[in-house]
Amino acid sequence: MATTAPFTTHYDQFIAELTALTRKYGVAIQSVGGVILADAPGEFRNVTYRADISSGDLYPEFAEN
Incomplete structure (x- = not known):
């Protein structure tokens, strides 16, 4: 898990x-x-x-890629 400034941004x-999106569609996500x-840019592209x-x-x- 990355914790560097670019990922924080x-x-x-x-x-x-x-x-x-929550305000537009009236759907809220609750997650704890x-x-x-992502560890690297583009890692979640798929x-x-x-x-x-x-x-x-x-x-x-x-x-899988």
């Missing part, structure tokens, strides 16, 4: 955009300890999400 930008940070609305679960799926 990316995390802060992500939170700002997530806030905007569920954040995964990520998708599996969402189960009946349980409220949201899982990232990391495709």
